[in-house]
Amino acid sequence: MSASNPVLIIGAGVAGMTAAVELADSGIKAVLVERQETVGGNALDLYKAFPTDDCFYCFEGNRWRPGIRKCFYRSALIDQPNISLKMNSEVNTISGTPGQFTVTLSVGPQYIDPKKCTMCGLCLEKSKAFHLISPQCQPQAVVYNPSINDDGAKQAEEECPTKAISLNAQPTEEIIKVSDIIIATGYHEMKPVNMDEYSYGKHPNIITQLELAKIIDPNGESNGVPLKPSDGKPVKRVMMVQCVGSRDENYYPYCSKICCVFALKHANILMQERDGVQVSVVYMDIRTYDRYERYYHTARESGVEFIRGRVSLIQPREDGSLDIVVYDSLLNKYLKFSVDLFVLSSALEPPEGTNKLIESLGLKSASGFVGIADPKTENEVIVGDHIYACGTALGPAEVPESVTQARAAVSKILQSRK
Amino acid sequence: MVVVYPMTEMDEQSGPPITLIDPIDMSKLDTKFREQIKSMPNGEELSACFACSTCTAACPIANIWQYKPHQLIRMIILGMKEEVLSSNEIWLCLTCFQCQERCPQKVRVTDIFFDCKNLAAEEGKVPPNIIGLGKELLEKGQLYTVTADWEREDLGLEPAVPGLSVDSMKNTLKKTRTNKLVEGGE
Ligand SMILES: Cc1cc2nc3c(=O)[nH]c(=O)nc-3n(C[C@H](O)[C@H](O)[C@H](O)COP(=O)(O)OP(=O)(O)OC[C@H]3O[C@@H](n4cnc5c(N)ncnc54)[C@H](O)[C@@H]3O)c2cc1C
Numbered sequence: 318m319s320a321s322n323p324v325l326i327i328g329a330g331v332a333g334m335t336a337a338v339e340l341a342d343s344g345i346k347a348v349l350v351e352r353q354e355t356v357g358g359n360a361l362d363l364y365k366a367f368p369t370d371d372c373f374y375c376f377e378g379n380r381w382r383p384g385i386r387k388c389f390y391r392s393a394l395i396d397q398p399n400i401s402l403k404m405n406s407e408v409n410t411i412s413g414t415p416g417q418f419t420v421t422l423s424v425g426p427q428y429i430d431p432k433k434c435t436m437c438g439l440c441l442e443k444s445k446a447f448h449l450i451s452p453q454c455q456p457q458a459v460v461y462n463p464s465i466n467d468d469g470a471k472q473a474e475e476e477c478p479t480k481a482i483s484l485n486a487q488p489t490e491e492i493i494k495v496s497d498i499i500i501a502t503g504y505h506e507m508k509p510v511n512m513d514e515y516s517y518g519k520h521p522n523i524i525t526q527l528e529l530a531k532i533i534d535p536n537g538e539s540n541g542v543p544l545k546p547s548d549g550k551p552v553k554r555v556m557m558v559q560c561v562g563s564r565d566e567n568y569y570p571y572c573s574k575i576c577c578v579f580a581l582k583h584a585n586i587l588m589q590e591r592d593g594v595q596v597s598v599v600y601m602d603i604r605t606y607d608r609y610e611r612y613y614h615t616a617r618e619s620g621v622e623f624i625r626g627r628v629s630l631i632q633p634r635e636d637g638s639l640d641i642v643v644y645d646s647l648l649n650k651y652l653k654f655s656v657d658l659f660v661l662s663s664a665l666e667p668p669e670g671t672n673k674l675i676e677s678l679g680l681k682s683a684s685g686f687v688g689i690a691d692p693k694t695e696n697e698v699i700v701g702d703h704i705y706a707c708g709t710a711l712g713p714a715e716v717p718e719s720v721t722q723a724r725a726a727v728s729k730i731l732q733s734r735k
Numbered sequence: 736m737v738v739v740y741p742m743t744e745m746d747e748q749s750g751p752p753i754t755l756i757d758p759i760d761m762s763k764l765d766t767k768f769r770e771q772i773k774s775m776p777n778g779e780e781l782s783a784c785f786a787c788s789t790c791t792a793a794c795p796i797a798n799i800w801q802y803k804p805h806q807l808i809r810m811i812i813l814g815m816k817e818e819v820l821s822s823n824e825i826w827l828c829l830t831c832f833q834c835q836e837r838c839p840q841k842v843r844v845t846d847i848f849f850d851c852k853n854l855a856a857e858e859g860k861v862p863p864n865i866i867g868l869g870k871e872l873l874e875k876g877q878l879y880t881v882t883a884d885w886e887r888e889d890l891g892l893e894p895a896v897p898g899l900s901v902d903s904m905k906n907t908l909k910k911t912r913t914n915k916l917v918e919g920g921e
């Protein structure tokens with residue numbers, strides 16, 4: 318086994334990025350494979366993060382890095398020579414033996430060189446083929462949509478001041494040898510289209526928490542002002558429902574663990590930072606575990622209305638608002654509300670492709686997420702021989718926990734190489 | 736990007752018909768009631784309530800109440816002013832403070848029910864038996880007349896309570912709101 322073999326990291330969310338940077342800083346080469354056009358995963362547009370209410374890219378643990386903290390991942394992911402970042406890429410096959418895996422990758426075409434792009438915006442004016450996914454996107458570069466291959470795009474290619482654009486870039490197949498694999502494929506927020514009682518997907522003002530996060534993000538389209546998707550008018554009344562698809566044997570039997578916390582984070586932002594918005598939360602139990610009880614307390618103090626019970630029925634009105642009847646099990650009464658936005662705290666489920674990964678590597682499954690190899694050892698990041706997992710690939714978790722697991726996985730690899 | 740979905744599918748609604756449920760219309764409730772109680776003596780903690788129902792578990796009498804203590808607190812938070820202030824429960828409360836002592840969120844449950852009684856009295860919503868008690872107090876200067884009976888004798892007590900002055904009590908009470916209540920003023 319060659320100690321100089323790189324480590325493959327699948328998924329460049331918070332967990333995968335942390336693992337890559339920590340390995341690279343310890344002198345180990347890391348190949349970070351991400352299927353999307355930006356890294357950051359689900360945490361990309363989340364605005365304030367619990368537990369610190371800090372910006373999502375500025376966690377305490379990164380403060381020692383030089384430069385402004387927001388540049389942390391940029392400098393690390395692009396400039397750290399030990400990290401090889403593969404965007405728009407997927408793992409095709411994994412063969413070989415533990416410690417000596419052979420991996421084939423489909424690497425997407427690199428239309429924009431992130432090391433060169435300065436986000437000057439020139440190309441954005443030339444053609445709709447270019448766009449900026451989010452001001453927080455990493456790598457900090459525009460992305461190109463090849464299906465809109467117009468003259469403006471060609472012009473931009475010529476005029477880009479840093480020559481960052483290459484419209485003829487081609488996808489490639491790469492074969493690499495790695496010693497270890499870290500699975501950091503994260504989670505997916507369930508789209509509750511099959512739950513008739515919530516009418517998700519049938520009315521524009523019925524959304525999920527992740528969709529709400531985008532709406533209230535000050536970097537978003539309306540600068541964080543909550544507007545109704547139906548007509549763009551201000552939102553005055555919001556109702557949230559907890560445990561949508563979680564703790565439900567018809568969907569996912571487990572508690573998604575953090576939806577109570579992020580729902581209340583959103584409720585507090587709406588009540589405290591946005592003008593005249595009233596929030597109600599319909600719940601079965603509020604599970605703001607550990608130190609997060611603070612969010613629950615703050616929510617009650619700021620006047621969030623809590624209704625223990627379930628939604629009885631939803632009636633849309635002509636003006637886009639929704640009449641919602643809720644059964645209040647504490648009062649044994651039915652309450653009728655009129656709301657502008659109905660937000661579902663939907664289950665966090667394994668992302669697409671997890672099953673295939675679990676099967677092809679012969680791993681265990683834990684309710685569809687990657688399961689730990691030997692539950693008795695309490696080594697929660699070891700999922701196979703030379704195979705590790707961290708973050709929400711193991712099941713719903715907050716960022717601090719994901720980061721801690723990423724560091725644990727790195728530390729296991731470092732120990733094994735001593 | 737504003738995505739507009741067709742709304743027609745929503746016309747066929749699922750669930751029980753609204754007429755059978757007859758819900759409480761939240762827009763008809765008094766949202767200021769919560770603030771009103773919070774501004775009254777010892778009402779500040781109201782919104783800390785998380786509906787654990789410890790207060791109801793502690794209450795020695797709530798088993799016969801229609802609205803239990805945790806439900807009354809909840810009704811205050813929701814703005815069900817009318818129901819709370821005309822409820823019998825706030826007057827049936829023994830003011831034993833069991834609920835308040837045990838509340839894990841330091842909600843001063845008993846004090847809040849006291850505040851409710853004051854608000855109800857201001858609106859003239861005092862049950863007749865309570866008015867009756869007030870009347871008795873005004874007329875007699877005391878609620879329970881101490882009679883010279885064998886029990887006092889057995890205990891070696893004087894026949895009358897020494898130093899008890901019901902007249903000065905009556906005079907004082909005339910100038911209080913108790914008098915106004917009994918006379919049907921306010
Ligand atoms: C509404 C909401 C609010 C939240 N707020 C907070 C908060 O305030 N504080 C907090 O700590 N946490 C919060 N969270 C949780 C937070 O999003 C997660 O803890 C964190 O994003 C987990 O990071 P991750 O890297 O494990 O997974 P992800 O962010 O899901 O990243 C996984 C990455 O892997 C990629 N990927 C997946 N499969 C493959 C594959 N086969 N090949 C290549 N790439 C793949 C994905 O594209 C993705 O980029 C919130 C979650 C939600 C839903």
Ligand code: SF4
Pocket residue numbers: 429433434435436437438439440441458459473476477478479480481482
């Ligand atoms: S013109 Fe070049 S440098 Fe400017 S944003 Fe576009 S790709 Fe980046």
Ligand code: SF4
Pocket residue numbers: 559560561563564571572573574575576577578602603604662
């Ligand atoms: S965290 Fe809260 S909303 Fe999410 S599944 Fe658990 S109890 Fe339900």
Ligand code: SF4
Pocket residue numbers: 783784785786787788789790791804805808834837838839840841842844
């Ligand atoms: S004990 Fe306190 S927190 Fe619990 S229901 Fe009663 S008032 Fe609310």
Ligand code: SF4
Pocket residue numbers: 790793794795796797804827828829830831832833834835844845
């Ligand atoms: S003070 Fe009143 S409500 Fe509280 S426990 Fe005693 S009787 Fe019940």
